[in-house]
Amino acid sequence: MRDERSDDAARAAGLTGLVTEPLSRRGFVMTGLMSGLTLATTRVEAQVIHTDSAGIEAGEVRIPAGDGPMPGYRAVPEGAGPFPVVLVIEEIFGVHDYIKDICRRLAQVGYCAVAPELYARQGDLSTMTDAKQIVRDVISKTPDAQWIADLDAAAAYAGSAAKGDLGRLGVMGWCRGGRGAWLYAAHRRDLKAAVAWYGPIQGERTEIQPRTAGDVAAEIHAPLLALYGSADAGIPVATVEEARDRAKAAGKTVELVVYPEAPHGFHADYRPSYRREPAEDGWNRALAFLKANGVG
Template identity: 85%
Template sequence: MADRDGTDGAAGLDGLIIPPLSRRGFVMTSLMSGLTLATTRVEAQVIHTDAAGIVAGEVKIPAGDGPMPAYRAMPEGAGPFPIVLVVEEIFGVHDYIKDICRRLAKLGYCAVAPELYARQGDLSTMTDPKAIIRDVIAKTPDAQWIGDLDATAAWAASAAKGDPQRLAVMGWCRGGRDVWLYAAHRRDLRAAVAWYGPLGGERTDIQLRTAGDVAADIKAPLLALYGGADTGIPVASVEEARDRAKVAGRDVELVIYPDAPHGFHADYRPSYRREAAEDGWNRALAFLQAHGVG
C-alpha cells in the first residue's frame, strides 16, 4: 500500500529502501559556484538562462538530519506550479544544473535540484571523476537520496508553490540512473525522464538494485534518452530494459541518437551535441505535457 505522499515507504520495494536509515552530517552546507572542476569543459556554457520573470536561487530543504542545500527556480506568481525534481550528474548541483532549473521555471515549472551527495563529500573541491565515483557516489545509499527526493517533493509542495498532483522527475547521467529507481519507488509520479542513465553497475549492500533491475517495476511513464555512441552504456542494455518494462505493462519510450556520445546534453563539455540535445529537450517537454505535468 502506498503512503499518503505517494511513496511505497519501506514496503514493496524489494530492498530498494532499507529502514532504519543511518544518517550523517552534511559535508556540503551550500552549493558550489560555477562549473564543476572535475571534467574538461568548453570555455563557457552554450546556453545561459537569466532569472528575469522567475524566482531562482539556493534554498535549504529539511531532510531529517539537517538542512540540505538545493537550487530552486519557479515562476513569479501565485501558483501552484507543476513540480520537476532535477537530479544532478555525478558532479554536483553546479551552474549547468542550476541553468536547467531556470529553463524549466521559464516554462512554468517549479524545478528543484537537491544536492544529493552533500553528506558524502564536498563536490565543489573534487577534480577527479574516478575519486568522485569511488569516494562519494559508491558510498551514497540509494535509500538516502530516495528519501531526500521525497523530502524535496514535499518541500516544493509546501514551501515553493508546487502542485503535488503534477510531479515529475528528470535526471542526467547518474541522475538518469536514479530516475529509473525513483520511478520504481513513487506511485504518484506523473512522468520521468532519464537522460543516458547507466542501466547496469555493481550491486552492493547500500545500492542493491540497478536501473535495469527495476525496469519492470516503474510506476510512471518514462522517457529514456540515450546516445548510440555512448561507450559506457550499450544500446542493447537500454533496449533490454525497455522490453522488460513493456512485457510488464509499463510505459517506456526510448529514443536513441545514433551519433551522440554520453553527456550529449551537457552544454559545458565537449560531449555536447546540439541537435540531439535540442531534440531530446523538446521531447522531454512534450512528454511532461502529454502526461499532465504542465
C-alpha cells in the same frame, strides 16, 4: 597500481573529457552549493547556455531533511501558482551552474524545478577535480535509500514552500541522475512522468546500492522517456532496449529515443560531449512528454 574498478566506474558514468589525476581526499560535507561549474572537467566549452531569471524566482534554498537542512536550488515562475513540479537529479558532479540553469529553463516554461544536492553528506563536490575520486569516494558510498528519501523531502518542500503542485509531479535526471530517474519512478507511486537522460542501466550491485535501473524497469509507476546516444561507450543501447522491453512486458511505458552517433553527456553544454541537435531535440521531447503525462 592502477584502480581498474575505478576506471570501469568512470567509463560507466560517462567521464570522457574529465580530469582523472589523483588528489588527496577531502573530508568535509557540503553545506552550500558550489559556484560556477564543476572543477572535474578538462575545459569549459564556448556553447555553455545561460538562462536568465527574468520572470522567475531562482536561487539556493535549504530543504528540510531528516537530519537537517539540505542544500538545493529552486527555480519557479513568478506568481501565486501552484505550478507543476519537476525534481531535477544531478550528474555526479553536484548542483553546479549547469544543473542550476536546467532548473531555470524549466521555470521559464512554467515549472517549479527543485534540484537537491544529493551527495552533500558524502563529500564536498565543489572542491573535487578528480572524476574517478568522485565515483570512488562519493557516488559509490551514497546509499540509494538516502538519496531517494532526499528526493521525497525535496518534493515535500516543493509542495509546501515552493508553490509546487504535487498532483503534477515529474522527475528528470542526467547521467547518474538518469539512473536515479529509473529508480525513483519505481519508488514513487504518485509520480506522473520520468525522463532519464543517458542513465546507466547496468552496474555493480552493493549492499547500499542493491538494484540497477534494469532491475526495476518492470516496476516503474510512471511513463518514462529514455534519451540515449548510440555512441555512448559506457551504456550499450541493447541494455536500454532490454530494460524497455522488460517494462513493456509488465504493462509499463518506456519511450526510448536513441540519437545516432551521440556520445554520453550529449546534453551537457559545458563539456566536449555536447551535441546541439540531439540536446535540443531531447529537451523538446522531454517537455512534451511531461505535459502529455500530466506534468504541465
